[in-house]
Amino acid sequence: MDRRKVIKGMAAGIAGLPFIQAKANRPTIADYSGFFQSDQTTDEKFWKKFRKDFYDVPKDFINLENGYFGVQPLPVQKAYLKNIKQVNVNSSRYLRTNYGADYQSIVSSLSNFAGIDPEEALITRNATEALNIVIQGLDWKTGDEVILSGKDYFSMIETFEMLEKQKGIAIKRINLPLLPKSDEEILDKYTAAVTPKTRCILCTHIIHLTGQIMPIKKISDQFKPQGIEVIVDAAHSFAQVDYKLKDLGADFVGVNLHKWFGNPLGAGLLYVNKDRIKDLKPLYGDSGSEEDDIMKLGHFGTLSVPTILTIPEAQSFNETITVSTKEKRLRYLQTYWTAKAREIPNVMVTTPSESARSCAIASFKVEGKETKKVIDELYEKTKVFTVIRYLPDQEVVRVTPNLYNLTEELDVLMEGITKIAAS
Numbered sequence: 001m002d003r004r005k006v007i008k009g010m011a012a013g014i015a016g017l018p019f020i021q022a023k024a025n026r027p028t029i030a031d032y033s034g035f036f037q038s039d040q041t042t043d044e045k046f047w048k049k050f051r052k053d054f055y056d057v058p059k060d061f062i063n064l065e066n067g068y069f070g071v072q073p074l075p076v077q078k079a080y081l082k083n084i085k086q087v088n089v090n091s092s093r094y095l096r097t098n099y100g101a102d103y104q105s106i107v108s109s110l111s112n113f114a115g116i117d118p119e120e121a122l123i124t125r126n127a128t129e130a131l132n133i134v135i136q137g138l139d140w141k142t143g144d145e146v147i148l149s150g151k152d153y154f155s156m157i158e159t160f161e162m163l164e165k166q167k168g169i170a171i172k173r174i175n176l177p178l179l180p181k182s183d184e185e186i187l188d189k190y191t192a193a194v195t196p197k198t199r200c201i202l203c204t205h206i207i208h209l210t211g212q213i214m215p216i217k218k219i220s221d222q223f224k225p226q227g228i229e230v231i232v233d234a235a236h237s238f239a240q241v242d243y244k245l246k247d248l249g250a251d252f253v254g255v256n257l258h259k260w261f262g263n264p265l266g267a268g269l270l271y272v273n274k275d276r277i278k279d280l281k282p283l284y285g286d287s288g289s290e291e292d293d294i295m296k297l298g299h300f301g302t303l304s305v306p307t308i309l310t311i312p313e314a315q316s317f318n319e320t321i322t323v324s325t326k327e328k329r330l331r332y333l334q335t336y337w338t339a340k341a342r343e344i345p346n347v348m349v350t351t352p353s354e355s356a357r358s359c360a361i362a363s364f365k366v367e368g369k370e371t372k373k374v375i376d377e378l379y380e381k382t383k384v385f386t387v388i389r390y391l392p393d394q395e396v397v398r399v400t401p402n403l404y405n406l407t408e409e410l411d412v413l414m415e416g417i418t419k420i421a422a423s
């Protein structure tokens with residue numbers, strides 16, 4: 001398959017699509033609203049048109065590394081640039097008069113989208129900041145034990161390692177199964193690590209290395225009644241899979257808004273159960289807020305106002321498509337290539353095959369090949385861009401499509417993997 005023909009061909013053959021009339025201006029997401037009421041999961045013609053209307057896609061490579069951050073849809077980019085201009089034109093007058101009310105409105109609407117109360121929500125710069133506010137805000141005692149996995153995000157692991165030095169807490173690392181046969185197999189790993197000194201469990205909803213979806217609700221239900229804090233890293237799951245934050249059953253959840261939610265870089269969300277806000281000490285100096293006011297945790301100084309003001313546009317985009325539609329399409333794209341990859345000799349897919357255990361993200365390795373060389377060869381031969389990820393005991397290639405990716409791009413990926421595995 002000629003990669004250049006694929007990239008050029010994706011721009012052809014879509015002008016005659018019947019469902020949206022040609023306009024002088026680009027269609028809006030509202031023009032598509034009726035079509036998401038039916039199942040468009042496998043309709044490549046539909047998604048090709050959707051891609052053309054809402055994404056500015058590179059023409060010199062195929063991007064299958066959408067895990068770092070989510071490419072902003074064009075309406076979100078447009079709103080962001082408009083907000084940058086408006087903030088600079090109106091400057092401090094806006095910030096000192098109307099911004100406060102606009103911020104509260106944004107928090108209220110975003111909270112509704114996330115399934116939490118506004119008084120439980122705090123906009124941060126990213127999930128790492130959100131989770132640091134929680135982890136460093138708890139009252140740690142010497143000897144408190146924390147259970148985490150080598151598959152959790154390194155920034156959160158390093159936060160606990162810092163507290164290990166500063167506070168004398170103890171970290172217990174568990175080895176989660178790569179391809180679990182059941183939720184109980186995962187729960188048993190945590191259960192075996194629990195002692196009377198266990199204070200906290202850190203767990204990641206969607207593991208960024210392999211895309212494995214963890215049974216967070218079951219973990220919360222089992223260990224919270226034992227007085228164990230459950231802190232959830234939901235950086236990758238929010239707006240990738242269809243759920244509400246309270247569905248996780250945890251009191252503390254950190255989210256990225258610039259990944260699958262599609263907001264400009266520099267936005268996150270912290271959820272704290274309203275009854276637990278009083279149990280957190282501010283990471284940033286604050287003496288003017290009430291103990292049960294989540295704003296005591298948000299004394300950041302000046303943030304990127306245009307980024308925050310763009311959240312409603314990103315939210316509207318997600319609400320029109322629906323996260324349920326996104327989840328189905330993203331999982332379809334992942335299984336499209338992983339099902340084929342599992343049939344290739346010397347290729348091991350390191351992501352669970354069950355639909356409930358993965359969505360967009362998946363990873364693989366080629367036996368007998370250095371992972372860095374696999375990534376380099378893929379890019380050199382097919383212009384498919386991926387990324388290396390480091391598990392505790394091995395290296396893998398992570399492949400992460402987004403809504404703008406098409407199956408014909410995944411065919412190029414598969415051609416590359418097949419040739420590399422056979423060489």
